[in-house]
Amino acid sequence: MATSEAAAKKAGYAFVAPALFLMAVILILPILLAAGLSLTNYSLGNPGFEWVGADNYERVFTRSKFEKMIYATTVYVAVVVPVSLALGLGAALLINSVRRFGDLYKTIYFLPVMAALLAMAIVWEFALHPTIGIVNEILESGCWITPLRWWPWYDAACEEGFPLWLGDKRYSLGVVIFVGIWQAFGFNMVLFLAGLTSIPRELYQAAEMDGARTGWDRFRLVTWPMLGPTTVFVITITAIRAFQVFDIIEAFYPIGAGPSRSAFVAMFAIFETGVQQNLVGLGASITIVFLAFIMVLTLILQRGVEKKVHYA
Amino acid sequence: MASITLSTITKSFGETPVLRGIDIDIADGEFLTLLGPSGCGKSTLLRIIAGLEGQDGGDVAIGGRVVNGVRPSARDLAMVFQSYALYPHLTVERNMMTPLTLRDLGLIERLPLLRHLVPGHRGRMNDIKVAVRETAEILKIEPLLQRKPGQLSGGQRQRAALGRAMVRKPAAFLMDEPLSNLDAALRVHMRSELAELHRALGTTFVYVTHDQAEALTMSSRVAVMMEGELLQLSTPEEIYDNPEDLRVAEFIGSPKINTIPGEIDGAGRVTAQGLRLQRLAPVTDGKVTVAIRPEHLEPVEHATPEEALGVTVVHKENLGADVYLHGVLESASLPEPLRIVARALPEAAARYGVGDWAAFRLSRGEAMVFGADRRRMRLAPAAAEPLAARA
């Protein structure tokens, strides 16, 4: 078997070589390149560049524009992750508990995951059009319903007109977040549904025998703990995706990321600074900060939290 | 502690009937085993007692109280599941505390943080912990209390599951094949431990298994079920020695009982492949099945065709203390050769090699006869017995 072993060894190297090469060139090299460029004032097309030390990083952390970037990105992630998680879990629990049409709801809720986000964002923009958009039309049509008018915001809007949505800086980031949740929660729902089906039925029966009478007791005792690994995974993947939000903002605000840069998220900042304005050094420093943030967060979620939710 | 009464329980899953009118009276403190092959409805019956499944018809009464439609948690029963169903995120101690906290503490007392505000909380928690500790002592699992189920071996999990069931002192224990996930040696060991536990607790046990050895070794009574019917309900000895139904006879006993097609003549005499029984059947004329346990056949060198079955030895199954001789009986009246197994002492078996002819002689009075409806026929001693034996 010596010959076979040697052949296997040789084949092993031959088989991983292309992957290794591509990983090095496409994934590792750019990180090193970005790290290097972030210390320069390089621009595409310029013959040379100068080392500027940590200037770029200083700008990222001091300029009000990037303060807005950090704010918008953080708010976006901090809202989209928990809300789409809660909605995904809620939808999964409801769908799992209804006797009929569960599959139909599942299909519908999953549609946004399949559709090109850019296209759907453009459609949302239409739907949110202040005068001819269907959203305001629907909202207006409810103004005669008295109970709804008890909601002060709604009452005021009925009197004074409904928001401009995208054009209003008070709502712009909110609308971006709304579309982000709209797109993401179906994915989470499917993951939770898969998690729910893998919970042994006997555990629920044991809980019932042990005296768990209410749905809440069963949820606390069985469902929620057993969904631990799924939940961590959902948080991780939703957070990574949310950090990279771009399509919605580009669709809504091709220039400037919204009224007074209210939706100036990290990916948009990298694109605008590094590609459009050709401030490669500055863009690279945002890239590095951004990347470090994502990778550390992923690691914490995977290593730190996952230990606590895997029981085997 | 309580008796459990089942009367005419029926249940179907869709079109398929799984229980066809089961009546069982389980006495207080009894160890009753529901035994049968998979799919016979025994687990469904247990789950109906537990309340995890609703019956289509009939009544379940626990301690004289009819509990149809009463939630499982209100029936005061504890169940040990095949997979143990321990909560994997809780320690053994917390697992065992769960039934007590869910029962004895109010909703607010079970909420994190808020529970500390409820008066008397600490005292109640202490009582619960003491109860858990006492149970753990009985089961010898105190050192495991702080571990999670994932860190336990199969046998330890089994004990933890028992502990969770025992800790709240239920009216009866329901056990759904609790030993089937253990390895063979541990299973044998746990059999005796469960039997001892039953004696010590004196509580009603209802135990489901497809393993006849478990049923015969532990139970006060065994209910043999097949195809949704209760075939026989009696003590283990009766079930083995006096099966009322051919299916019971075939299901119980290893190696399986020998069954030989036979017939009854006009005088009520039973013959099967030349073998003639000395007792008379209560009816005349008809087809029957004669069933003989391997230990009631003895290989002998000389025998008349009427007292023995002539076979060709095809296999010797050596179990050490005993040897089972497998013979094949061929006859024109049989559609295919019949396999007959006889038990022999090693020195007797040594006389036969594979391919040899052997006579398996029937011990007197030990053959059982089953009619075409598979029910047992009671044979009467014949007046002409000595004559027949001579003939």
Place this chain on the structure above:
Amino acid sequence: MSAVTQTGWSTGEIVKHTILILGALIVLLPFYVMVTYSLKSPAEIAQNAGGVFGSQDPMTDERCVARNQPVRTDVEAARPQFPELDDSAILGRLMAEVEASCQVTPAIYNYTTAFTEAPLLRYMLNGVIVTVSIFFIQVLVALPAAYALAKLRFWGRQAVFTLVLFCLLIPVHAIALPLYIMLAQLGLTNTYAALVIPWTISVFGIFLMRQFFMTVPDDLIDAARMDGMSEFSIVWRVMLPTAIPALLAFAIFSVVAHWNDYFWPRVVITGDRNLFTPPLGLRDFRSTADGSFFGPMMATATVIVTPLIVAFLLAQRRFIEGITLSGMK
């Protein structure tokens, strides 16, 4: 869980369905807007009229009119037909004729405009070329590597696998800028290569396939070796067929991600319409369109979104499996 099995609609059930239906309406709202606008005339869109499918009353295609505007020579050529009319009257007559010939149904107008005003077919073709090439190269690279990592013993294997795990942490979009600089330096921006190259290595694909191959018994591979197969043919003739279900799921995952991807094409394709992928095309359409183009634009969006949605509806279980297979980690 209660022992009494309920039938029919209980209050709880009705409440649940009410919530779920409300959610479904919000989820479906933009799809409804997209499809219904793609069927309506500009006037109907502006006035929010026409119901779900639009009235489908014929409308005048202004572009068609502009294209066929009668000119001097047309008037001269038409003189013999209308001897009794003067030139301006003839012009009026010809205009009326043109307008009459430019009457179209809004739905047809929207969809034909979507395909004629922009090379939408070309965009779709580009989308197919890019997604298919990406998937094939990913498999070509990942499958042998995954096999080597799962089944072959060689020095450094653990190190390579650790590198794979590390690379799983890197989102390709996040390093788009340095990748873009590299491609620009190589003169590769505005090429198919630029669209495909960054995605040729799917560490996720390697990881997934490796986990899958770990479950394939060694005996199968040893049997193939005994039959005299080379390692190369083991990968493609033994491992590939066993991995079909996992590959199918990965294919769906990959195709959906890259058909819908907008960010990366936006970075590396600037201006050359012939290289636009569907989302880029839609955005381009939008930035050049005026208000009267809402209908055709929604038609474009519908055309872009439809293929995956239809495929999803036809093979739901597989799609959900594929999209969520990242959950296998």
